[in-house]
Amino acid sequence: MNFLVLGRGKTGSLVAKYARERHHHVRVLNAEENQDGRGLTPEVLQHVDTVLDFTCPAAVVTNIEACLRHKKNMVVGTTGWHGQLDRVRALVEKVGAGPCERRLKRQNMDTRDRSLNGITSKRRMRPREPRW
Numbered sequence: 338m339n340f341l342v343l344g345r346g347k348t349g350s351l352v353a354k355y356a357r358e359r360h361h362h363v364r365v366l367n368a369e370e371n372q373d374g375r376g377l378t379p380e381v382l383q384h385v386d387t388v389l390d391f392t393c394p395a396a397v398v399t400n401i402e403a404c405l406r407h408k409k410n411m412v413v414g415t416t417g418w419h420g421q422l423d424r425v426r427a428l429v430e431k432v433g434a435g436p437c438e439r440r441l442k443r444q445n446m447d448t449r450d451r452s453l454n455g456i457t458s459k460r461r462m463r464p465r466e467p468r469w
């Protein structure tokens with residue numbers, strides 16, 4: 338797969354390292370290369386399968402908007418931006434893209450399940466039972 342990782346912090350660097358070890362193609366953009374989402378151009382995103390965001394709350398919504406404009410799948414590992422979740426939901430509905438749109442229309446959406454058109458926010462995982 339072709340991944341574009343946004344953010345060169347601890348998590349972004351670690352994810353990029355492991356993806357490369359598993360023989361995926363990885364490109365990483367740092368804050369200077371993607372200021373205000375300007376690094377997410379059609380040329381950069383053309384061959385990208387999934388964008389992985391590990392930036393900061395101030396940057397993530399701009400990145401989401403850019404990915405929606407180009408209809409790219411995105412996984413968001415950035416925390417602290419969920420106050421803007423309604424705005425992002427509205428954008429996803431406006432674009433009307435992807436099979437996950439139905440999840441937005443559920444009245445009793447599980448607050449831990451924040452999947453939006455391939456945009457997935459970090460959520461708490463239940464501990465697994467040991468497999469002995």
